[in-house]
Amino acid sequence: MKLPNFLIVGVQKAGTTSIYGYLKEHPQVYMSPIKETNFFATDWEKQIEKKPDTGTRKRINSWERYCELFIDVKDEIAIGEASPNYLANYETSSEMIQRYVPDVKMIAILRNPADRAYSDYLMHLRDGINAGKVSSLSEQVKFRAESSSTIKKGLYYTPVKHYFDTFGQEKFKIFLYDDLTKDSLKMMQEIYRFIGVDDTFNPDTSQRRQAAAVPKxxxxxxxxxxxxxxxxxxxxxxxxxxxxxxxxxxxxxxxxxNSAGKEFKPLSSEERQLLTDFYREDILKLQDLIQRDLSSWLVV
Structure with missing residues (x-):
């Protein structure tokens, strides 16, 4: 049985859907047919002990179901999946990855956390998640930053450091969403090199796989x-x-x-200032950790 030798572990709203598509185009890469398996985000053995699986939802909640995703692997060199929640759920995910695929390489794409939070907020509005109960970004930062997943997912330093300490930096590759928007081909070829496939392959990066939408x-x-x-x-x-x-x-x-572009509900200057101030210390620590200039993330 062939299993993943690389994972895209994060983050949500940072182009992972597009990257998943570009990886699928490469003839030497096999990607799980389900983009977000989220298998390593939960310790399913403990979960099922507490609440048995009723079979009403087709979750990838067992090692057997996870392995089934890769039964069609032929002679591909790189085998992977993309579940951006693995970075957010770093403690459980790193433990599960060590348990099942300890030699896997990992990739994280990080985005300016203020922009990431804004995009996540728009997704909640678009998909009707917690319909009628979605607080503004200002309210989430001011009153419930510790409990808001939209806000917490932009705190990258601790999760990244944990992965570095657990697996070693040579196994964990960091890219920035800015790299994807500036030169997506160059970034994809660097990813191809990292996972060990032909880096001269040119995917069709002319289209974004997802675009932010706001309900009118x-x-x-x-x-x-x-x-x-x-x-x-x-x-x-x-x-x-x-x-x-x-x-x-x-x-x-x-x-x-009923949908419009994100310009229909722009991020206000007050919200951007609040978000940037909230993330400032984390950004500065992350900058030192990954040795990348993140000063643009601090500009309001």
């Missing part, structure tokens, strides 16, 4: 994106007249129609 009408978006009585009633009625695939297409079209 929050009420309509929540009706379309969350489980609610109105959506259930409409779905039950349409079930008689049209197949599931057509219903999903209609819903997707309505979501798209």
């Amino acid at each position: 009408n929050k009420t309509l978006n929540n009706l379309l994106q969350t489980k609610n009585p109105i959506r259930t009633a409409i779905s039950s009625t349409l079930k008689v007249a049209m197949p599931l695939e057509m219903r999903q297409k209609i819903r997707s079209s309505l979501v798209k129609f």
Whole structure:
């Protein structure tokens, strides 16, 4: 059984979906068909002891299910998966990685934490996550920075240092989202070199795999994106007249129609200042740790 020899461990909202796609294009690379397996983010043996798996959700919650993701590996040199929560859940993830694939190489793409938090915030609005309960970024920084995953995921220093100390810096490669936006081809070729495949391959980096979107009408978006009585009633009625695939297409079209670019809800100067001040100390420590100039992240 062939298993991953590299992992993309972080972070969310830093281009990992695009990088996953560029890696899949390379003929010497095999990527898990599920982008975010999140297998190493939870100690599933302990989890199932507390709450047995009912089988109602197809989670990758066992070593057997995880291995099944790689049964189609042929003669590819690099085998990988991308689960950006592995950096955020660094304590459990590093322990699980050591347990199952201790010799794996790891890659993290880090983004200006203020921009990352803003993008994460927009995703919560777009997908109707905690619909009606999403606090503004200012409120999250001021009143619940310690409990907000949107804010906490931008504190990179401790997770990165933990991985460095656990696995050694030679196994852990750091890239910046800025590298991806400035010269995506150069960055991808550096990743190819790191995982040991032909670095002269040119992926199609002309398109971004995901772009930030903001709902124009929050009420309509929540009706379309969350489980609610109105959506259930409409779905039950349409079930008689049209197949599931057509219903999903209609819903997707309505979501798209109700979406605008991030300029529809820009990050305010007050929010950027608050976020930058909050992350300042962490950025300075990270800068020394990874030996990269991060001064641009401190500019408001």
